[in-house]
Amino acid sequence: MVYPYSLEALHPLITAISQDVSGTQGEHFRIVTETDEFTAQCLVIATGQRIKGYEDLKSVKGSHELLSSPRVCFNPGATPLLVSNLDRQVVGIVGGGDNGLVTAICLANTAKHIPLFVRSQLRGFDLNQKQISELIQAGRITLHQPVLIKEFEVGKDNIYITLKGKDNQEYEVLLDYLCFRIGFEPNVEQINQLFKEGAVGSLELTTGGYIATDQFLRTSIANIYAAGDVTNPRDPCVATAVAQGAIAARSIDEDLRIASY
DSSP states (O other), rough: OOOSSOHHHTTTTTEEEEEESSSSTTTTEEEEESSSSEEESOOOOOOOOEEOOGGGTTTBBBBGGGTTTTTOOOGGGGHHHHEHTTTOOOOOOOOOSSSHHHHHHHHHHHSOOOOOOOSSSOOSOOOHHHHHHHHHHSSSEEEEOOOEEEEEEOOSOOOOEEEEESSSSSSEEEEEEEOOOOOOOOOOOOHHHHHHTSHHHHHHTTSOOOBBBOOOOOOSSTEEEEEGGGOOOSSSSSSHHHHHHHHHHHHHHHHHHHHHH
C-alpha cells in the first residue's frame, strides 16, 4: 500500500501534538488542528510510505526537465496502463527492486526494447530475476549494471540519459520513455517533528528510516503504536496493514487494562 503524498498532504490540519498530565484521567495526548482539539490516551501512526521520485534525482544535471515531461513515469501503479501506450517504443527503467523488474517484465513483450538501469545489484525476488535473465537472453532487455546516472536531456520526442559504467566510461542511451522505480520512503518526518515540538519524544527509527516497533507494534514512546507500511512490513499491502491495525488495537486494549489496575 503506497501513498504518493507527504504527511502534510494527508493531514494538513494538524498543528500540534503534545502530552498533558493535568487531566483527572491521567496522562493523555493533546492533538490540535486548525479548527479543533482532541485528547487521546493512545495514538496509532499509520501514515504509510511514499514513492521516491524527483527529490532523489534533483542533484542530477537536467533532472528538473523530468517533472514536465509526458515521457516520464514515477508511479509503479501506472505500469498496467503503460503496456498498450508504449507499444514498439524504447522504454528505459531505472531500478533493480521488484517494482523495477516487474515493470520491465510487463513491458518487455510490447515495447521495442527495454534498457534496465541498475545502480548496484538486482534486489527482486528470485522468480522476477529469473524472468529478467530470460528476457535478456531473448534480446528483449539490456541490463546496464552497475551504472550511475550523470545527466538527463529531455526532448519533445525522446530522452537522452548519460551514464557512467563500471569502467568509469560515460555513454548515452536514447529512450522514447523513462520509468523510475527507485523505491519508497516512510512518511515519518513531519509526525516526528510534531512529537519533538510538543515534547512527546522522538520515535526510534530503523536503519531504513521506518518506525521501529516490537512484535505488538509498540513504538519507543509509551502509548504510541505504529501499523502498516510506515513500519516496513515484509509484505506491504492492504491485508498486512489491516492485520497490523488489529494487532495494534489489541495491544492498546491490553496496555490500558494493565495501566488501570
